[in-house]
Amino acid sequence: MGDRAPLPFDPIERAGILWEKHVGDASSMRVATSIMRVQQLLIAEFDRVLKPLDLTFARFEVLRLVSFSREGRLPLSIIGERLMVHPTSVTNAIDRLVASGLVMRTPDDQDRRRVYASLTSDGKRVLRRATKALMDIDFGLATLDGRDRAQLFNVLRSVRSADFSD
């Protein structure tokens, strides 16, 4: 994806010009299309650097979240809630992580229906390496200075404001 030859023009800029000519205000279309494209570029980059560790970005996020928990374990339901993904996606990610020996599933002593995920020592090691790999590429955002990052975070935060009430 990132390996194709660059186009001699910005395709989103061009789409915006044509949109204005044929449809009308292009400001939201240009931004939405940019977000789609940047997400695609970032995820391709993340998956590329995580592939040697047999991880995807989605599975990295699960490892990271569990590692941050106070007791070193989290109920599967909470993982889905925090990462804002469907319960099925969490189950799939956990299945893969258990199969690769990075995560353990443990039932609650009090409530046997509640299942926790915790990291194995392999899981902790792989998470450290994955974190380093992503930090080494600065999460694909090395072109942005501190001001750009703060602006981007704040503007995007208002788009995702329905996710939380604070």
Add this chain to the structure above:
Amino acid sequence: MGDRAPLPFDPIERAGILWEKHVGDASSMRVATSIMRVQQLLIAEFDRVLKPLDLTFARFEVLRLVSFSREGRLPLSIIGERLMVHPTSVTNAIDRLVASGLVMRTPDDQDRRRVYASLTSDGKRVLRRATKALMDIDFGLATLDGRDRAQLFNVLRSVRSADFSD
């Protein structure tokens, strides 16, 4: 996805605080995670309003691009290049659009190996309705004013700058 109850806190903000505590600078992680989440929210929203038209956002983009072409038709290879998607994805999208009667495939008179896509009259009608549906929700970005949009577009443009040379 957008229908779940809001969390009592911003999960990306919280992840950032924990990241700073356990890992280090969280500025790129916070922005990258925000882009992932906003893309997920937007695509869910687009697919929701396009579903009654039996379209996805990816197929909408194909229709839009073809409709903007000077001659009303585009080679499949150019569609992939402009939308920056894999040739297989273009073929799949075109197959679906042909099956629903929105697009016609026509070979070039000069070069029989070159295949063009053009819109049927149904295709043009559905594209108009899809465009209106997306404009009605302001591409999911109604919370952003003109200044936010310009900032967002410009900062994201530098992240995707390897796509084009201009």
